[in-house]
Every structure is written in structure tokens, then in C-alpha cells.
Amino acid sequence: MKNLLNIGFIAILSGLTFTSCNDNEDYETIQSVEKVKIDSVAIVNDTMSVFDVQSIRTYQKFTQQCEGFYGYDYVHTADFDRNVTAYKFKTNANCGSGTFKGFNQINFAPKVAGTYNFKFWTGDTTFITKTIVVQ
Numbered sequence: 001m002k003n004l005l006n007i008g009f010i011a012i013l014s015g016l017t018f019t020s021c022n023d024n025e026d027y028e029t030i031q032s033v034e035k036v037k038i039d040s041v042a043i044v045n046d047t048m049s050v051f052d053v054q055s056i057r058t059y060q061k062f063t064q065q066c067e068g069f070y071g072y073d074y075v076h077t078a079d080f081d082r083n084v085t086a087y088k089f090k091t092n093a094n095c096g097s098g099t100f101k102g103f104n105q106i107n108f109a110p111k112v113a114g115t116y117n118f119k120f121w122t123g124d125t126t127f128i129t130k131t132i133v134v135q
Contacts (some may be wrong), residue, residue, distance in 0.1 A: 064096030
């Protein structure tokens with residue numbers, strides 16, 4: 001009986017060894033990540049209270065079928081100054097001929113009252129500047 005179990009166990013292990021995974025190459029992989037210009041910014045309220053949360057939307061253009069939003073670089077440059085840069089990813093998919101406008105958002109939740117200045121990167125050395133007063 002013990003020999004029969006050992007033979008069965010060896011047979012199962014042999015079967016697992018010869019089984020291969022399906023290496024389907026039909027999926028898309030990210031090839032690069034780079035800055036993407038922020039075309040516009042939407043802030044609902046330019047005045048808010050401490051500990052409130054406000055969504056700040058940014059709008060960018062992407063090439064169809066091969067690009068999309070990757071993330072933000074949100075840098076505190078001073079106590080009340082923030083620089084925001086958006087990043088896009090590019091995949092190995094065939095790009096479409098057109099573009100689409102996507103939006104993403106940052107949830108701003110200040111813990112200190114003050115006048116906050118946001119600079120959103122629009123390309124080269126240009127920025128969209130927005131101010132939120134927190135009371």
C-alpha cells in the first residue's frame with residue numbers, strides 16, 4: 001500500500017513537471033512613463049474649511065489605445081505651495097489615430113488654515129496656478 005502511494009505521488013509530481021503555463025503574448029505591457037501636460041484644472045470651491053476634503057480635477061489628452069493616466073507627482077515646495085505634475089503610461093499596443101481627454105483627481109484635505117497655491121504643469125516651464133483659501 002505504501003509503495004502504491006509513493007508511485008501515485010511520483011506520478012502526480014511528474015505530471016506537474018511536464019505541464020506548462022500558457023505564455024499568451026496577447027496582453028499589453030507598459031513600455032514607458034513620462035510627463036503629460038495638464039490642459040485644464042477644475043476646482044469647485046476656492047474657499048474651504050480645515051479638515052474638509054475637496055476633489056481637484058485635472059484634464060489631460062492621451063493617444064487612443066496605447067496611453068493612459070499613471071499618477072501624480074505632488075510636491076510641497078513650501079508650507080502652502082504645491083507643484084502638481086501628471087504622468088502617463090504608454091503600452092506596446094498599436095496606437096489609434098485619435099486622442100481622448102481624460103480626467104483624474106487629487107483629494108485635497110488641509111490640516112492647517114492658510115492660502116494654498118497650486119501650480120499644475122502644462123509643459124516646459126509653464127503652469128496653471130490655482131489658489132484655495134482654507135479657513
